[in-house]
Amino acid sequence: MRPPPPEWLIQHGLSRMNVDAVHTEECWTAAASGRCRPATRQQAIEALRRQVPACVHCRPDTALGILD
Template sequence: MTDTASRLQLLHFARQVVEQQASAALAQLDQWIAEEERREAERRRGEQARPAPPDWLIQYGLNRTNVDAVHTGDCWAAAKSGRCHPATREQAVDALAQQVPACIHCRPDTALGVLE
């Protein structure tokens, strides 16, 4: 009978181990879920707090003084240059009037109704 009692004790022990491991695994998953929910909420708050992109951009040269181009606010080429600053509609029109080239990709001159 000692073999049966010993086997029964081992089975109870094994069940306790599995239960503890499952509880630990669930606790870890719950922590990961909570962290991901926090990150997602922070991302949403960041998107809501982000200011609207400018309508127009002025691209400056490498020396930061001469003006190289005029872009629409969502132009992919302007985003790649990293040398653009937000501009008002009036500033963009003025730059085009001063012979600053319009971006060939986003065509701000067409969007502004100012064709060269």
């Protein structure tokens, strides 16, 4: 039995050290990039607080209730 899909994804750049964006599990751009890793809710919130951009398509900042 497979574990449930992660609710949040963090997209890394070509270097694993660079974090490019935060996505929701349903984001089509995250699936297309192939550079996303699963993240917990807390990791997604922390990334957004550290100024990692939220995906403009799936808007994880809105889903998490973090708005500027």
